[in-house]
Amino acid sequence: MKLDQKLRRKEIVEEQPPGKRMMERWPALFTESQVFAEFYRVASQSLDRLLQPINTQANDITTTRTAVLQCLPLHLGDDSSEFFIRVSDSDTNYDFTQVPVGVLSVMTEDTPPKISSIAIILEGNLVLDEIPTHAQALCLLFGLIYALHLDYPKGMKNTFEFIQKILLNLGQQKLSPKLQTLKNALLI
Template sequence: MIEEFRKTSAERDIPLIHQHMMRTFSLRREEIITSSLPVSELKDRWPALFNETHLYCEFHRITNLHLPHVFYAALDEYAPRLIGLYKKKKTGRVGENMDQLLLEYEQQDKNDICTTRTAALAGLPIYLKEDSSGIFKTCKDEMEFHEAALALVADVGEEDVPAGVPFSPRQVFVVLEDQVVMTHYRWTDALVCLFGLIYALHLSYPVKCSSFFEFIQVVLLKLDDERKQLRPKLQTLKNELV
């Protein structure tokens, strides 16, 4: 597999890589879970995990879910209701931040489904009163990256980013342990890849934004233990959406 990933994308034997990934799944999961290897070493040993197609296959092997399909189906169902809840937030710092987000959202092209998806996801940390500034970042130069154990860094060019939400980034970098491991052209797609990597590499959710990622796990993907008690704010939001 390592030899295949030294080739160009067009030259790689995709069926062979998939076959080897299937055969080595148990070995790989044991190594990742028990060894706590640095991301740089995992990238050298298992490069397919940092390829979008093979990452989704790995997520399916772990959870039996097709990540982007289930994620977007649920998000598209809940997004209008989430934005409706955001509009009711009128007081305090949360209300001010939400107003900025919604004002910018209203100026976007509503025919682009990514606009609503981005607004719904970007508003979640605000609604849940979490600080996402260390996770969701922007830069004005593709060579400018912020140190982060786990982050999405949107390259926004020279333009300002109203409300801090990158509705139209030039590209988005997935950063793990201070290095770019994947790139995408849509913020929501990059977020899906980041979530997939968290599962594939057995990473913990960022403490300051844990409810945001738990919302994706429990509400969007329904990857929860029904016997486990959700934290109150997540349970309240889940009830409001249902």
């Protein structure tokens, strides 16, 4: 590992600085390629493995994936109301400063509304934007959580543990009853 990567990792783990400070000190970390690289360094797993099937299939499944990702927290008993944030593209006064972690969807004024852009919010700051799909945004956010040594978003613990333990096969494999039930249902 390069010296700057070691210093960054040490700073993240020991000091647990706010995301804004990390953006100022290590701006390259907030690019897609660096999120993937840092996740691999931390977890010894490829985050691309999750995105591979997403990127190789037709876009007509994007709507279905978005619905599944937004319904997964409901199925697992998580509260995603402060995590999946939707605003109108004409709403210029939305305040993100109170959002610790979230995925932002900017919606058009069309009927029905369409997503005009997707972004990731960390500690009240937009850290990555112009993300093509919700699946990719959630994957990148998971990578950032690992890279920045952050806790899972409040209210979304089961969803992120599902991603960690079932989709990525990382960490202890002891599952809560909710996660074990979902895993069993998926394997049928």
